[in-house]
Amino acid sequence: MGRNDRMGDPMPSDVQPMLATPGGLPDDADRWGLELKWDGVRAMVYVSGGRVRAAGRRGLDATHRYPELQVLADLLPGQAAVVDGEVVAFDERGLPSFQRLQHRMHVEHPDPMLARRVPVHFIAFDLLYLDGYLLYDLPYRDRRALLDELELAAGPVEAPPYLPGTAVDQVDELLAYTREQGLEGLIAKRLDSPYRPGRRVDHWRKIKNFRTQEVVIGGWKPGQGRREGGVGSLLLGVYDDGGLRFVGHVGTGFTDAALDDLHKIITPLERSTSPYATEIPREYARAAHWVEPWLVGEVEFARWTLDGMLLHASWRGLRPDVDPGEVRAEP
Numbered sequence: 001m002g003r004n005d006r007m008g009d010p011m012p013s014d015v016q017p018m019l020a021t022p023g024g025l026p027d028d029a030d031r032w033g034l035e036l037k038w039d040g041v042r043a044m045v046y047v048s049g050g051r052v053r054a055a056g057r058r059g060l061d062a063t064h065r066y067p068e069l070q071v072l073a074d075l076l077p078g079q080a081a082v083v084d085g086e087v088v089a090f091d092e093r094g095l096p097s098f099q100r101l102q103h104r105m106h107v108e109h110p111d112p113m114l115a116r117r118v119p120v121h122f123i124a125f126d127l128l129y130l131d132g133y134l135l136y137d138l139p140y141r142d143r144r145a146l147l148d149e150l151e152l153a154a155g156p157v158e159a160p161p162y163l164p165g166t167a168v169d170q171v172d173e174l175l176a177y178t179r180e181q182g183l184e185g186l187i188a189k190r191l192d193s194p195y196r197p198g199r200r201v202d203h204w205r206k207i208k209n210f211r212t213q214e215v216v217i218g219g220w221k222p223g224q225g226r227r228e229g230g231v232g233s234l235l236l237g238v239y240d241d242g243g244l245r246f247v248g249h250v251g252t253g254f255t256d257a258a259l260d261d262l263h264k265i266i267t268p269l270e271r272s273t274s275p276y277a278t279e280i281p282r283e284y285a286r287a288a289h290w291v292e293p294w295l296v297g298e299v300e301f302a303r304w305t306l307d308g309m310l311l312h313a314s315w316r317g318l319r320p321d322v323d324p325g326e327v328r329a330e331p
Contacts, residue, residue: 008132009129009132009133009134011046011048011080011082011129012082012128012129012134013046014055014059015044015082015084015128015197016057016059016197016198017042017044017057017084017197017198018084018195018196018197018198018199018200018201018204019199019200019201019204020187020189020200020201020204020205020206021200021201021202021204021205021206022205022206022208022330022331023188023202023205023206023207024205024207025165025171025175025186025188025207026165026188026205029165029171030164030165031165031190031191031192032165032188032189032190032191033140033141033144033162033163033164033165033188033189033190033191034162034163034164034165034171034174034186034187034188034189035125035160035162035163035186035187035189036160036174036178036183036186036187037178037183037184037185037186037187037206037207037208038086038088038096038123038184039088039096039097039098039101039183039184040086040087040088040089040096040098040101040120040123041056041057041086041087041101041105041319041321042056042057042084042085042086042087042321043055043056043062043066043069043084043085043086043087043122044056044082044083044084044128045069045072045082045083045084045085045122045124046081046082047072047073047076047079047080047081047082047083048080048081049080050073050077050078051073052069052070052072052073054066054069056320056321057321057322057323058321058322058323060321062087064108064109065104065105065107065108065109065110066087066104066120066122067110067115068115068119068120068121068122068155068156069087069122069156069157071154071155071156071157072122072152072157074154075150075151075152075154075157076150076152079130079131080129080130080131080132081127081129081130081131081150082127082128082129082130083124083126083127083128083147083152084124084125084126084127084128084195085122085123085124085125085126086122086123086125087101087120087121087122087123088101088120088121088122088123089101089103089104089118089119089120089121090121093181095181095182095183096183098298098316098317099255099316099317100118101118101120101317102258102317102318103117103118104118104120105317105318105320105321106261106318106320119156120156121156121157121158122156122157122158123158123159123160124147124152124157124158124159125144125147125159125160125162126140126143126144126147126195127143127144127146127147127150128143128195128197130146130150135195136194136195136196136197137194137195138194138195139191139192139193139194140189140190140191140192140193140194140195141191141192143195144161144162147159148161162189165188174186175207175209178209179209182209183209184208184209184210184212185206185207185208185209185210186206186207187204187205187206187207188204188205188207189203189204189205190203190204210300211300211301211302211303211330212298212299212300212301212316213238213298213299213301213310213313213329213330214238214296214297214298214319214322214327214330215236215237215238215247215250215296215297215298215299215310215327216236216237216238216239216244216293216295216296216324216327217234217235217236217237217266217291217293217295217296217297218235218236218237218244218246218274218275218276218290218291218293219234219235219274219275219288219289219290219291220232220233220234220235220262220266220288220289220291221233221235221249221284221287221288221289222287222289223259227259230259230260230263231254231259231262231263231266232251233249233250233251234249234250234251234262234297234315235249235280235284235288236248236249236250236297236299236310236313237275237276237293237327238327238328238329239324239325239326239327239328240328240329242277242278243276243277243278244275244276244277244278244293245276245277245278245308246276246278246279246280246281246284247308247309247310247329248309248310248311248313249284249313250297250299250310250313250314250315252313252314252315253299253300253314253315253316254315258315258317262318265295265318266291266295267289269291269292269294269295270289270290270291271290271291271292272290273290274288274290275290275291275292275293293324294324295318295324296318296319296320296322296323296324296327297315297316297317297318297319298316298317298318298319299313299314299315299316300313300314300316301313301314304329308329
């Protein structure tokens with residue numbers, strides 16, 4: 001199979017996922033494979049001895065949060081594997097919905113009723129270890145070939161094939177489809193790329209239909225009218241070399257349930273001073289409740305302004321899988 005020449009590699013227990021950089025469709029498209037950009041949360045799944053363990057992007061255990069992943073023990077009987085993928089919740093149209101996934105992301109032990117109401121799927125897209133072979137140094141195309149041989153397509157587990165970049169007409173059709181359906185876009189991966197745990201690399205690229213940004217919540221402002229007594233808007237930041245930098249606020253994109261949940265989560269984190277290293281404009285600082293910068297969320301926005309602020313930000317949801325210290329402004 002062209003696997004690692006050495007036998008008996010120990011199975012890794014804490015693999016940090018490799019991350020993509022923002023970019024466009026490469027000029028040398030024939031050297032790349034394309035996947036849908038799934039609107040979910042990253043998961044590293046470890047299967048061994050008939051047992052399944054899942055970890056999120058920060059390495060935190062997510063095994064009990066997504067019991068659907070236990071089916072991998074049946075799909076890989078007697079095998080040991082580390083599979084990289086995405087946990088996704090689908091909407092009524094069969095499209096991935098990050099907002100729908102929010103109902104499961106914060107529940108450690110979902111009851112059967114919630115699991116039936118908001119089922120999740122695991123989209124497997126990389127294989128990093130298999131039966132005594134560490135696969136990091138194999139090219140992406142070979143790792144995907146090994147993943148395909150496992151035939152992981154049953155119940156809540158899927159392993160969709162990638163699209164070769166040589167099929168230019170299909171690429172255009174796929175990009176158009178993602179735009180029409182409101183999907184995030186595509187991930188382009190170099191066919192010869194190795195896997196480098198924990199690194200953000202240029203040979204994996206995010207081709208987005210709309211701009212999103214991970215943000216650290218540094219405070220909130222009380223609501224008015226229908227939102228009185230709760231959260232009206234969130235104050236946002238990203239880290240740079242000078243510390244946490246204020247980048248604006250978000251007050252749209254919330255459901256009533258999301259605002260109620262945020263109020264419960266955020267009020268215990270209150271502090272007396274601003275966590276931002278930069279000065280906050282008076283209109284945002286007035287009546288603000290400052291919080292410890294421990295929560296990460298994601299917003300959709302139009303563009304960055306010249307003074308480094310998010311323009312027309314809209315809330316997408318919390319990202320408990322992301323370490324606040326890793327949040328930087330995407331170019």
